[in-house]
Amino acid sequence: MNQENVCATLTIAAPAEKVFAVLADPTTHSAIDGTGWVQEAVNQAPLTEVGQVFRMDMYHANHPDGDYQVANKVRVLDPPRAISWLTGQDKGDGNLEFGGWFWRYDLAPLGADETEVTLTYDWSAVPPQIREYLQFPPFGPRHLTDSLDHLAELARGLRNR
Structure with a gap:
């Protein structure tokens, strides 16, 4: 497989500002997640600047520890049009290490109350030593659409966190 990213697009019946606000709130990420791996936000402050780090508690049955934590670093923050973050981990010495994959949401307003959202998961910068033990993408094809x-349910106010 030569493709190194996957994308999904959905039109959401909510203004781009509201959709972006949901994405910029780490406390909503567990409710957005389509895998069930994201548990809760360790850092609950809204995402407001490139370079900001926010940590999330995670769970995956195949992870060596089951429960673990990721450190995400905001790489794009262009309200209400785009938001993206790299996923990594704390190396235990105060330094963060990123694996080379990122999440990105692109929002295109289609009017006052409708937004086209494209979610991209990109692993093109993952180094060979990580590709030896992790398969990409690490989730099934429904994850992005789920x-x-x-996200649509949250932005329309139909889903509780």
């Missing part, structure tokens, strides 16, 4: 469906 995540967008959950």
Whole structure:
């Protein structure tokens, strides 16, 4: 497989500002997640600047520890049009290490109350030593569409966190 990213797009019946606000709130990420791996936000402050780090508690049955934590670093923040973050981990010495994959949401207003949202998961910068033990993408094909469906429910106020 030569493709190094996957994308999904959904039109959401909510203004771009509201959709962006949901995405910029780390406390909503567990409700957005289509895998069930994201548990809760360790850092609950809204995302407001490039370079900001926010940590999330995670769970995956195949992870060596089961429960673990990721450190995400905001790489794009262009309200209400785009938001993206790299996913990594704390190396235990105060330094963060990123694996080379990122999440990105692109929002295109289609009017006052409708937004086209494209979710991209990109692993093109993952180094060979990580590709030896992690398969990409690490989730099934429905993950992105499920995540967008959950985002739509949150943005329309139909889903509790």
